[in-house]
Amino acid sequence: MHAQLQPPDVVISERPVHPGSDTLTMPGLLTRIEATEALGDQISQAIDQLVDAVLNLQQPAAPAPAADPNALVALERRMLALEQQVNLAQACQELTRTAQFHPKERSVVFVGTTYFGCNVKYAWLAFRERARQEGITAWFLPQTQQQEQAITSLGEACFPLNHNDWSTAHVHAALSAAVVVTCDHLLNPNPYAAALLAGARHVQLWHGISIKEIGLRNLAPLRQMSARFARVLSTCGPFTRLVGTSAAQEVEWRRWFGFEQYAPIGYPRNDVLLRDPDAADLLNVDVEIYQLARQTRAAGQRVVLYAPTFRDARRGTWLLESGLEQLAQSLARRGDLLIVNVHPVESPLIPQLAIAMPSARFVTPRTDLYPVMRETSLLITDYSSVMFDYLLLDRPIVLFRPDHQDYITRSRQLFDAKLDEHPGPMATSVQALLDVLRQPDAQGRTYAPTRAAMRQRLFDHTDGRAGERLGQLLLEELDSALCQP
Incomplete structure (x- = not known):
């Protein structure tokens, strides 16, 4: 401002x-x-x-x-x-x-x-x-x-x-x-x-x-x-x-x-989540990440997208302290691809994060994430609106909030009452997050009815014709x- x-x-x-x-x-x-x-x-x-x-x-x-x-x-x-x-x-x-x-x-x-x-x-x-x-x-x-x-x-x-x-x-x-x-x-x-x-x-x-x-x-x-x-x-x-x-x-x-x-x-x-993107849709898209995600899914491996929002307080540093390197290492050992989309406000920390998470791939800041989202298997987020867009894909969503009390105290108030039920499991530590991802229900079958009910409530149209x-x-x-x- x-x-x-x-x-x-x-x-x-x-x-x-x-x-x-x-x-x-x-x-x-x-x-x-x-x-x-x-x-x-x-x-x-x-x-x-x-x-x-x-x-x-x-x-x-x-x-x-x-x-x-x-x-x-x-x-x-x-x-x-x-x-x-x-x-x-x-x-x-x-x-x-x-x-x-x-x-x-x-x-x-x-x-x-x-x-x-x-x-x-x-x-x-x-x-x-x-x-x-x-x-x-x-x-x-x-x-x-x-x-x-x-x-x-x-x-x-x-x-x-x-x-x-x-x-x-x-x-x-x-x-x-x-x-x-x-x-x-x-x-x-x-x-x-x-x-x-x-x-x-x-x-x-x-x-x-x-x-x-x-x-x-x-x-x-x-x-x-x-x-x-x-x-x-x-x-x-x-x-x-x-x-x-x-x-x-x-x-x-x-x-x-x-x-x-x-x-x-x-x-x-x-709309682009519900159809194949054309050349114009791919303007300002990280095409390298997009193609890598497509190839990984086509090979039968899991593509995990981590897309958190930014913090007004402890800007960026909370990412370095959240233990994400453990997440990256664990997913790499399983043969999964971790794609990290850092909010533009906190993107200056990407070089440090990349050192701590060498097996993760970082989306180029201020590029269009939506065609990439279509090529992922699972979303990890916190308070970002992408969780609601992702409902249209009917794929697993995991909420990772390692600094929840600090966030609601020093960053933003939440209108969280709209989530009478969460679209997926909640983890407050990286260890809890890893446990969720290792569970047999990591594909999100347990939360499928909740996601469907939330999608019906939040979207009057799901036809890709907005x-x-x-x-x-x-x-x-x-x-x-x-x-x-």
Whole structure:
């Protein structure tokens, strides 16, 4: 997360206002007023900082042997930076207002996240052909250079990663977008992107079913409440539609986010679990690991995927202390393949983990895991949403939580009540985990009825056609934005 008024690595969107009606409703008016007031407050704070810097520069200094030229240069640079922040904030405020009344066209912008492999990737892939058939422009807003290269290599419409490379045509395209699709907070390194897209109808896919308290339930006490943290909270809505996997979860999602309509159509990323991936699906996939997993399963050996989430406290070090080298050695002796997918936040520790676990194979960080998941035999995880996606494969799941008390105390609160029964056995030590994996029921037959019941409760659709349903939803949103019957 980054401060709103600094030229950030990622910038979080303004509250979207949805066009499509000549009459501005009271909720829509309040949303615009709130967004304008919030940005105005930030501008005022930046101006106050600038004024303070000027006063400090003009105020007579205490007698000193000689002025420090380095200090004066540093102060001048600070003043220049503050001036740039004020100019950026003012520009974004005016662009936000412009986006809200700018005429919209039949175009959809898909916003990339920190890696090309989540719901937005598969939503964009699924919608491309339909967009061409319907005369719709499907833009992609990349967050990394790799994403920009992948999209342009396919000849698709892609905004430049560097905002200094945006032409007037790009600005027009962003202001004209009728719908924006995200699967996270609207984050992008372009500091103007959120403002330029503020007038589009917002379809939020999010990035998985959660047992962690997220969004509006992931709060901080005021003594720790920074402007950056508050800004992230403000991007938890309002969305035009929030996409989920079952109608029964709507109440749960409304605890975490603000949205107008709920669409239980399924996650596009799960489609690839239920069909053979094509060449486009394999974009940004660790192909070496993917092929190795396929070959290992074809040879009749077991492929074990370990995919934990990250920790806010003891980041990464908990992995080194959990005894995973024993797991790797035990599986290697049995002829099994252990694939480890370290969360991107903790991926800098992979070199150390690789030394401790030479027989394990590590997935390249920030690559698409879903085609690889399809080629595994068993999942070991902790609190990650991949456990729910894995239900669609109806294969064994083991929960490994060696630092559970520390996690719920110092990392995240859990909404664990949704798991009235676990999809598989629970292990709190590596020895207990090894015992589970050695049991005759390691194939998960005992928990098969539980997994089936959970899958039925959490997924209204298990047909691999979520991308198609999303395409129809986007057409409906486009018609609403353009006032078409």
